[in-house]
Amino acid sequence: MIRTLRYLGRLGLAFVQRTGRATLFVFRVFAGVPALVVHFDLIVAQLYSVGVLSLVIILVSGLNVGMVLGLQMYNTLVTFGATASLGPVIALSLVRELGPVVAALLYAGRAGSALTAEIGLMKATEQLSGMEMMAVDPVRRIVAPRLIAGIISMPLLAAIFSAVGILGGYFVGVGLLGVDDGAFWSQMQSRVKWREDIVNGIIKSVVFGVIVTWIAVFEGYDAAPTTEGVSRATTRTVVYASLFVLGIDFVLTALMFGD
């Protein structure tokens, strides 16, 4: 009994310590950002690897989620005779929640794990150490561009997800299930508000971008420089990033859409 408590206590302390280290780390990364203006090409390269390469999964998932929403919501709304609301229901679900959250989860899995593995492997093969010995700060050169690219990419990916999802819902609702075309869009336009819904969704995705990329680069930088170390770090990134996204989503939703 006591042993379990001690174990939990140690876990808790280790967690707190890790969080502290992670916070100091991210401050260091942000401190290196202004210097990046000179190295804009580094950010562009990272935008490609983190953003562009995630496009496929975002597009496909967005389309599918939108289509599924169309089907499912139609089934429920038709019992109330309220199929005219299909447009706003799909749009609001995507723009407020599913767009930012699902895009963040997919991003954590695809780009987050890749970032962790890349940085972790660079650490394991002493490339980071070598860079340090060549008087180049690896935090500024390797980590900072990746963090910035992540923060920029996330809202873009979430927006693309939502937009494609709405189109998917349109194809299913109007194309397949016969909901009225005009009603679909006009109801949506009157119910979806720019400031409250879309901008809040964007804010959410920016926050998620920071969190997921932060976790990803930190885990990579902090990984034990062995094969197991990198593999464990990659798993941790996906798990923690997903949990944090869902947790922060609740907090943000309560703040933004509560009363």
Add this chain to the structure above:
Amino acid sequence: MQTKLVEIAVGVFVAAGIAALFMLAMKVSNLASSTISNGYTVTARFENIGGLKVQSPVSAGGVRVGRVIGIKYDQSKYEAEVTMIIDARYNRFPVDTTASVFTSGLLGEQYVNLDPGGADEYLKNGDEIHMTQSALVLEQLIGRFLYSASEGSNSGSGTK
């Protein structure tokens, strides 16, 4: 190195993201229709505004002509004061226009409906609409219905 390809791809990505945001803004939300470039402000007082909110639409004949920009409660007169902005194009509302709080559809959101009167003078910036009709509150409706129903049956039965 394929920097050129990379840069093009990133450019496409960012453009796609911005296009998606734009689409969301214009086609999905009410941003396109909600910005009123220039308009004039009028106020109206109601006993009960029901579920009316700031940004709620102001319509006349079913057409959106403005929106609610402010809601206050007047403690001296115990009334709700609603401020709305009407598009400058629609400047021919007579001063005896009636403003009512209606509900769109059965369960939809509430909006301010303007029913024009017959006066010769038109509403200008800062005017107040004096003829108002409050929102229908479901409980009061039911209460009135029950009361009038029992009244009806009482008088119908006559004296025994």
Add this chain to the structure above:
Amino acid sequence: MTNDQDKIVRIRHLSFRFGDRIIFDDVDLDIMRGKVTAIMGPSGTGKTTLLRLIGGQLRADAGEVVVDGKEVGKLRRRELFELRKRIGLLFQTGALFTALNVFDNVAFPLREHTRLPPALIRHLVLLKLQAVGLRGARDLMPSELSGGMARRVALARAIALDPMMIMYDEPFTGQDPITVGVIMQLIRRLNDNLGLTSIIVSHDVAEVSAIADYIYMISNGKVIGQGPPAELHHSESPWVKQFLNAQPDGPVPFHYPAADLAEDLLSGAA
């Protein structure tokens, strides 16, 4: 006698421990300018740690590490970075950037730390690659290089900024004889032709003895022998003799400390 100016690295009373393990215990070391100095010793004695201490990646628990007149442990980040630009470090694995090809790897320090025009950088890179004999390999990716070639590219990268000193971490380990010979020759030739100082950390006795001017032998955190190779090979010290003659047992025991064998076998259960 030699004065302090000739000592590019001066280490006095160095003590460093890693957890409970004592890596260095009151160690004194001098690296003379322009010479090839070797640090030898059994595996795990912390030879690589010494390089990290000189380069400022680690800080000593006690004692001083003075490089080119500057106390490394007390330098601020900017000064430390300036110092590192003048020291080249060759990692055991080469530590090339896998995302860049050979040319870009060698060009990296030039692009990062100088504002030279691309044409001039190209000249410099080609010259450095020529010095290590790999100018023709400039478009290959690190994954396409053999171990020996990777190390030579890393060497070209280490001399890109014309440092005053180069440190080699186990340059001969695990390489075929031809590559070993190539690297041996490169180390000596570069040192003499470019007026460098070289520090080699290794446990390859024959190779080191052939090219080093001075050798330090470290075991158990202390310097157990030092001197020019010829002198060391005639040393009477049992430690030095065991190491240089590759004797499996001696001051460094064969058996990891354990209980008596008979006892261990007879105790059975545990």
